[in-house]
Amino acid sequence: MREHQVQCLLMGGQACVLYGAAEFSRDTDLAILASEENAERLTKAMNALEAEVIAVPPFVLQHLEAGHAVHFRCRHPEAAGMRVDVMSRMRGVTDFATLWERRTTLVMDDGTLCDLLSLGDLVQAKKTQRDKDWPMIRRLVEANYFSNRAAPSPEQLIFWFQELRTPELLRDLAQAYPALAKEAVPMRALIHHAISNNVSALEAALDAEERQERLEDQAYWQPLKQELERLRRERS
Structure with a gap:
């Protein structure tokens, strides 16, 4: 290339x-x-x-x-x-x-x-209906978090509030940066569970967030799959 x-x-x-x-x-x-x-x-x-x-x-x-x-x-x-x-x-x-x-x-x-x-664009691209992509998103964001949490940049903090998928880490992040956590709630409502230290509710909200992304990806690919099937028939 x-x-x-x-x-x-x-x-x-x-x-x-x-x-x-x-x-x-x-x-x-x-x-x-x-x-x-x-x-x-x-x-x-x-x-x-x-x-x-x-x-x-x-x-x-x-x-x-x-x-x-x-x-x-x-x-x-x-x-x-x-x-x-x-x-x-x-x-x-x-x-x-x-x-x-x-x-x-x-x-x-x-x-x-x-x-x-x-990294942010890669995480977004991984939000698909495929089972293997969601554990990878979690590992990608965790790797960035553990490598930089000692001295994070403002951009990294925003990224973690937007993309972390580990309930305990989101809770710890909210406790360490309470003002930023409150600012993050409008863009990701489940952060309020992290603020209140409700890990079980946070886990359920993360699962719901994943299910919604999967459904949106299925809807996105439905017409594209139909077109691929048409192309296969034409080639045959």
């Missing part, structure tokens, strides 16, 4: 590993800019990886812009069998220009630069 100057951001399981919340992943998931120029660059990169599109939809910008993922399988000996999934739109996630502006850039052991979704 670097060699062909593809404007993309690493997300998915490999990004979770780099943020300290280990997850085994056989795939490389990328958020990409949906533009003609960037699509040409991605095509060159996929050709270099001897990658082919698998399943549906085909690699067409209109499918990316609609919110579909396009799936590639690499044949190059140095990446044999690796699947690369690309998307440019995700439910509840902002536009790519904003994602790019607030991205995280890490230097790998070999000196390679790697651009990732910001």
Whole structure:
């Protein structure tokens, strides 16, 4: 991707590993800019990886812009069998220009630069109907919390109030920062259970919050799945 100057951001399981919340992943998931120029660059990169599109939809910008993922399988000996999934739109996630502006850039052991979704955007992208994503959200936010709780920035405190999914940690956070906790209630009503130290009510509210996100994700994907089924029939 670097060699062909593809404007993309690493997300998915490999990004979770780099943020300290280990997850085994056989795939490389990328958020990409949906533009003609960037699509040409991605095509060159996929050709270099001897990658082919698998399943549906085909690699067409209109499918990316609609919110579909396009799936590639690499044949190059140095990446044999690796699947690369690309998307440019995700439910509840902002536009790519904003994602790019607030991205995280890490230097790998070999000196390679790697651009990732910001932690907040990665957490938002993980709010799906899939069972495996919710424990990962919890681990991502906890890893950030435990790494920075000794001297948190204002932005980190806001992020934790918005995204922590561990009742006891939310309670501790509310007790440590009572003024911020009160300010957080309008954006996340369940914080008032943390303030009142009602852990059982807080746990129930977190479960309800997760169920609502899952339902919204199911509703979001329903028309997209119907379109995929139409594309499968046409291909057959």
